[in-house]
Amino acid sequence: MSEILASLYPWTKSLHVLSVISWMAGLFYLPRLFVHHVEQAGRDSHIHETFSMMERKLFRLIMNPAMIATWVFGLMLVFTPGIVDWSLVWPWTKAAGVLAMTWFHHWLGYRRKELAAGTNTRSGRAFRMMNEVPTLLVIIIVFSVIVKF
Template identity: 60%
Template structure:
Protein backbone atom coordinates (compact mmCIF):
# COMPACT_ATOMS: atom_id res chain seq x y z
CA UNK A 1 0.00 0.00 0.00
CA UNK A 2 2.85 2.39 0.83
CA UNK A 3 4.35 1.99 -2.64
CA UNK A 4 0.98 2.74 -4.25
CA UNK A 5 0.54 5.91 -2.17
CA UNK A 6 4.10 7.07 -2.89
CA UNK A 7 3.67 6.52 -6.64
CA UNK A 8 0.29 8.23 -6.72
CA UNK A 9 1.31 11.08 -4.41
CA UNK A 10 1.37 13.88 -7.04
CA UNK A 11 -2.03 12.80 -8.36
CA UNK A 12 -3.56 12.51 -4.93
CA UNK A 13 -2.18 15.92 -3.97
CA UNK A 14 -3.48 17.52 -7.19
CA UNK A 15 -6.99 16.11 -6.76
CA UNK A 16 -6.92 17.03 -3.07
CA UNK A 17 -6.21 20.67 -3.98
CA UNK A 18 -8.99 20.62 -6.61
CA UNK A 19 -11.45 19.22 -4.04
CA UNK A 20 -10.39 21.83 -1.47
CA UNK A 21 -10.97 24.64 -3.98
CA UNK A 22 -14.47 23.34 -4.77
CA UNK A 23 -15.27 22.91 -1.07
CA UNK A 24 -14.07 26.42 -0.23
CA UNK A 25 -15.94 27.99 -3.14
CA UNK A 26 -19.15 26.47 -1.84
CA UNK A 27 -18.45 27.44 1.77
CA UNK A 28 -17.84 31.03 0.66
CA UNK A 29 -20.98 31.18 -1.50
CA UNK A 30 -23.59 29.46 0.70
CA UNK A 31 -23.50 32.03 3.53
CA UNK A 32 -23.85 34.77 0.90
CA UNK A 33 -27.00 33.03 -0.39
CA UNK A 34 -28.25 32.94 3.21
CA UNK A 35 -27.69 36.71 3.50
CA UNK A 36 -29.87 37.35 0.45
CA UNK A 37 -32.42 34.77 1.56
CA UNK A 38 -32.69 36.33 5.04
CA UNK A 39 -32.81 39.96 3.90
CA UNK A 40 -34.75 40.09 0.65
CA UNK A 41 -38.30 39.41 -0.29
CA UNK A 42 -37.62 36.87 -3.01
CA UNK A 43 -39.19 33.64 -4.15
CA UNK A 44 -38.46 31.21 -1.32
CA UNK A 45 -38.45 28.18 -3.62
CA UNK A 46 -35.65 29.64 -5.74
CA UNK A 47 -33.31 30.17 -2.79
CA UNK A 48 -34.16 26.83 -1.23
CA UNK A 49 -33.39 25.08 -4.51
CA UNK A 50 -30.11 26.96 -5.00
CA UNK A 51 -28.99 26.32 -1.39
CA UNK A 52 -29.92 22.62 -1.50
CA UNK A 53 -28.22 22.00 -4.85
CA UNK A 54 -25.07 23.86 -3.84
CA UNK A 55 -24.80 21.84 -0.65
CA UNK A 56 -25.74 18.44 -2.06
CA UNK A 57 -24.08 18.62 -5.50
CA UNK A 58 -20.92 20.61 -4.77
CA UNK A 59 -20.07 21.23 -1.13
CA UNK A 60 -20.80 17.77 0.32
CA UNK A 61 -18.99 15.76 -2.40
CA UNK A 62 -16.05 18.18 -2.35
CA UNK A 63 -15.72 17.86 1.43
CA UNK A 64 -15.82 14.06 1.21
CA UNK A 65 -13.19 14.05 -1.54
CA UNK A 66 -11.04 16.50 0.45
CA UNK A 67 -11.14 14.25 3.50
CA UNK A 68 -10.48 10.99 1.61
CA UNK A 69 -7.63 12.41 -0.43
CA UNK A 70 -6.21 14.25 2.61
CA UNK A 71 -6.18 11.03 4.61
CA UNK A 72 -4.40 9.32 1.71
CA UNK A 73 -1.77 12.07 1.81
CA UNK A 74 -1.39 11.65 5.58
CA UNK A 75 -0.97 7.88 5.11
CA UNK A 76 1.79 8.39 2.52
CA UNK A 77 5.13 7.61 4.19
CA UNK A 78 7.35 10.63 4.76
CA UNK A 79 4.68 13.28 4.16
CA UNK A 80 3.70 14.14 7.73
CA UNK A 81 5.89 14.32 10.81
CA UNK A 82 3.43 14.30 13.71
CA UNK A 83 6.22 15.51 15.98
CA UNK A 84 5.94 18.96 14.40
CA UNK A 85 3.24 21.52 15.19
CA UNK A 86 1.93 22.19 11.65
CA UNK A 87 0.01 18.92 11.11
CA UNK A 88 -1.86 19.53 14.35
CA UNK A 89 -2.78 23.12 13.47
CA UNK A 90 -3.85 22.00 10.01
CA UNK A 91 -5.93 19.17 11.50
CA UNK A 92 -7.58 21.60 13.92
CA UNK A 93 -8.37 23.95 11.01
CA UNK A 94 -9.84 21.15 8.90
CA UNK A 95 -11.96 19.91 11.80
CA UNK A 96 -13.19 23.47 12.41
CA UNK A 97 -13.98 23.84 8.68
CA UNK A 98 -15.93 20.59 8.80
CA UNK A 99 -17.82 21.89 11.83
CA UNK A 100 -18.62 25.10 9.94
CA UNK A 101 -19.86 22.96 7.04
CA UNK A 102 -22.17 21.16 9.48
CA UNK A 103 -23.39 24.48 10.88
CA UNK A 104 -24.24 25.67 7.34
CA UNK A 105 -26.08 22.42 6.65
CA UNK A 106 -28.18 22.94 9.76
CA UNK A 107 -28.97 26.54 8.76
CA UNK A 108 -30.06 25.35 5.31
CA UNK A 109 -32.50 22.98 6.98
CA UNK A 110 -33.79 25.89 9.07
CA UNK A 111 -34.50 27.84 5.87
CA UNK A 112 -36.10 24.75 4.31
CA UNK A 113 -38.52 24.49 7.25
CA UNK A 114 -39.12 28.25 7.31
CA UNK A 115 -37.48 28.46 10.74
CA UNK A 116 -34.49 30.72 10.08
CA UNK A 117 -33.87 32.92 13.13
CA UNK A 118 -30.58 34.53 12.08
CA UNK A 119 -30.12 37.89 10.43
CA UNK A 120 -28.30 38.72 7.23
CA UNK A 121 -25.69 40.45 9.40
CA UNK A 122 -25.01 37.19 11.27
CA UNK A 123 -24.52 35.36 7.97
CA UNK A 124 -22.18 38.14 6.78
CA UNK A 125 -20.06 37.71 9.88
CA UNK A 126 -20.08 33.92 9.58
CA UNK A 127 -19.02 34.28 5.94
CA UNK A 128 -15.57 35.27 7.28
CA UNK A 129 -15.04 32.00 9.17
CA UNK A 130 -13.81 29.96 6.18
CA UNK A 131 -11.39 32.74 5.24
CA UNK A 132 -9.79 32.68 8.69
CA UNK A 133 -9.62 28.90 8.66
CA UNK A 134 -8.08 28.81 5.17
CA UNK A 135 -5.37 31.21 6.34
CA UNK A 136 -4.60 28.92 9.30
CA UNK A 137 -4.58 25.78 7.14
CA UNK A 138 -2.48 27.19 4.29
CA UNK A 139 0.07 28.79 6.60
CA UNK A 140 0.30 25.54 8.55
CA UNK A 141 1.08 23.53 5.41
CA UNK A 142 3.26 25.99 3.53
CA UNK A 143 5.16 27.79 6.31
CA UNK A 144 5.01 24.74 8.62
CA UNK A 145 5.06 26.77 11.80
Protein backbone atom coordinates in the same frame (compact mmCIF):
# COMPACT_ATOMS: atom_id res chain seq x y z
CA MET B 1 0.39 -0.07 0.44
CA SER B 2 2.98 2.61 1.28
CA GLU B 3 4.62 2.18 -2.12
CA ILE B 4 1.30 2.61 -3.91
CA LEU B 5 0.52 5.81 -1.98
CA ALA B 6 4.02 7.14 -2.68
CA SER B 7 3.67 6.47 -6.42
CA LEU B 8 0.25 8.15 -6.46
CA TYR B 9 1.45 11.18 -4.48
CA PRO B 10 1.36 13.79 -7.32
CA TRP B 11 -2.12 12.63 -8.36
CA THR B 12 -3.39 12.51 -4.80
CA LYS B 13 -2.05 15.98 -4.03
CA SER B 14 -3.57 17.39 -7.25
CA LEU B 15 -6.97 15.85 -6.51
CA HIS B 16 -6.78 17.08 -2.91
CA VAL B 17 -6.12 20.66 -4.05
CA LEU B 18 -8.98 20.52 -6.60
CA SER B 19 -11.34 19.15 -3.96
CA VAL B 20 -10.36 21.85 -1.48
CA ILE B 21 -10.94 24.58 -4.07
CA SER B 22 -14.44 23.23 -4.79
CA TRP B 23 -15.27 22.87 -1.11
CA MET B 24 -14.02 26.36 -0.29
CA ALA B 25 -16.04 27.88 -3.13
CA GLY B 26 -19.18 26.43 -1.59
CA LEU B 27 -18.21 27.45 1.93
CA PHE B 28 -17.73 31.03 0.74
CA TYR B 29 -20.87 31.17 -1.42
CA LEU B 30 -23.52 29.43 0.72
CA PRO B 31 -23.50 32.01 3.55
CA ARG B 32 -23.84 34.77 0.92
CA LEU B 33 -26.90 32.97 -0.45
CA PHE B 34 -28.25 32.85 3.10
CA VAL B 35 -27.78 36.64 3.43
CA HIS B 36 -29.79 37.27 0.27
CA HIS B 37 -32.36 34.62 1.18
CA VAL B 38 -33.02 36.26 4.55
CA GLU B 39 -32.99 39.82 3.24
CA GLN B 40 -34.85 39.40 -0.06
CA ALA B 41 -37.16 36.41 0.20
CA GLY B 42 -39.40 37.76 2.94
CA ARG B 43 -42.90 36.46 2.39
CA ASP B 44 -42.53 35.87 -1.35
CA SER B 45 -42.79 32.10 -1.64
CA HIS B 46 -41.38 32.04 -5.21
CA ILE B 47 -38.14 33.74 -4.16
CA HIS B 48 -37.99 31.57 -1.01
CA GLU B 49 -38.33 28.40 -3.09
CA THR B 50 -35.71 29.58 -5.58
CA PHE B 51 -33.18 30.32 -2.84
CA SER B 52 -33.97 27.04 -1.09
CA MET B 53 -33.38 25.10 -4.32
CA MET B 54 -30.09 26.92 -5.01
CA GLU B 55 -28.87 26.32 -1.44
CA ARG B 56 -29.90 22.64 -1.50
CA LYS B 57 -28.17 21.95 -4.81
CA LEU B 58 -25.00 23.80 -3.82
CA PHE B 59 -24.82 21.93 -0.52
CA ARG B 60 -25.71 18.44 -1.73
CA LEU B 61 -24.26 18.36 -5.24
CA ILE B 62 -21.08 20.41 -4.80
CA MET B 63 -20.16 20.95 -1.17
CA ASN B 64 -20.82 17.48 0.25
CA PRO B 65 -18.93 15.60 -2.50
CA ALA B 66 -16.09 18.16 -2.37
CA MET B 67 -15.79 17.82 1.41
CA ILE B 68 -15.74 14.02 1.18
CA ALA B 69 -13.14 14.10 -1.60
CA THR B 70 -11.04 16.58 0.41
CA TRP B 71 -11.06 14.21 3.38
CA VAL B 72 -10.34 11.09 1.28
CA PHE B 73 -7.41 12.62 -0.61
CA GLY B 74 -6.18 14.40 2.52
CA LEU B 75 -6.10 11.15 4.47
CA MET B 76 -4.30 9.48 1.57
CA LEU B 77 -1.67 12.21 1.84
CA VAL B 78 -1.43 11.72 5.60
CA PHE B 79 -0.72 8.01 5.12
CA THR B 80 1.81 8.60 2.32
CA PRO B 81 5.27 7.93 3.80
CA GLY B 82 7.42 11.00 4.42
CA ILE B 83 4.70 13.60 3.93
CA VAL B 84 3.65 14.37 7.52
CA ASP B 85 5.97 14.72 10.49
CA TRP B 86 3.66 14.53 13.50
CA SER B 87 6.42 15.77 15.82
CA LEU B 88 5.98 19.27 14.31
CA VAL B 89 3.16 21.69 15.12
CA TRP B 90 1.82 22.26 11.59
CA PRO B 91 -0.02 18.94 11.10
CA TRP B 92 -1.90 19.55 14.32
CA THR B 93 -2.90 23.13 13.46
CA LYS B 94 -3.94 22.00 9.99
CA ALA B 95 -5.97 19.14 11.47
CA ALA B 96 -7.67 21.54 13.90
CA GLY B 97 -8.46 23.90 11.01
CA VAL B 98 -9.89 21.08 8.89
CA LEU B 99 -12.01 19.81 11.78
CA ALA B 100 -13.31 23.35 12.37
CA MET B 101 -14.03 23.70 8.63
CA THR B 102 -15.96 20.43 8.72
CA TRP B 103 -17.94 21.65 11.73
CA PHE B 104 -18.72 24.89 9.84
CA HIS B 105 -19.86 22.85 6.81
CA HIS B 106 -22.35 20.97 8.99
CA TRP B 107 -23.43 24.17 10.74
CA LEU B 108 -24.29 25.58 7.29
CA GLY B 109 -26.24 22.40 6.53
CA TYR B 110 -28.41 22.91 9.61
CA ARG B 111 -28.95 26.57 8.75
CA ARG B 112 -29.95 25.56 5.20
CA LYS B 113 -32.62 23.27 6.60
CA GLU B 114 -33.92 26.03 8.90
CA LEU B 115 -34.15 28.48 6.01
CA ALA B 116 -35.97 25.94 3.83
CA ALA B 117 -38.43 25.18 6.64
CA GLY B 118 -39.00 28.87 7.37
CA THR B 119 -37.71 28.53 10.95
CA ASN B 120 -34.55 30.63 10.62
CA THR B 121 -34.00 33.19 13.38
CA ARG B 122 -30.69 34.62 12.17
CA SER B 123 -30.30 37.95 10.41
CA GLY B 124 -28.47 38.72 7.21
CA ARG B 125 -25.85 40.44 9.37
CA ALA B 126 -25.26 37.23 11.34
CA PHE B 127 -24.72 35.30 8.11
CA ARG B 128 -22.38 38.03 6.85
CA MET B 129 -20.28 37.62 9.98
CA MET B 130 -20.27 33.81 9.68
CA ASN B 131 -19.11 34.23 6.09
CA GLU B 132 -15.71 35.23 7.53
CA VAL B 133 -15.21 31.89 9.32
CA PRO B 134 -13.91 29.94 6.29
CA THR B 135 -11.52 32.79 5.48
CA LEU B 136 -9.93 32.63 8.92
CA LEU B 137 -9.75 28.84 8.83
CA VAL B 138 -8.20 28.69 5.36
CA ILE B 139 -5.54 31.18 6.49
CA ILE B 140 -4.64 28.87 9.40
CA ILE B 141 -4.61 25.81 7.14
CA VAL B 142 -2.57 27.34 4.31
CA PHE B 143 0.05 28.89 6.60
CA SER B 144 0.31 25.61 8.50
CA VAL B 145 1.00 23.61 5.34
CA ILE B 146 3.23 26.10 3.53
CA VAL B 147 5.26 27.54 6.42
CA LYS B 148 5.31 24.21 8.37
CA PHE B 149 5.99 25.83 11.72
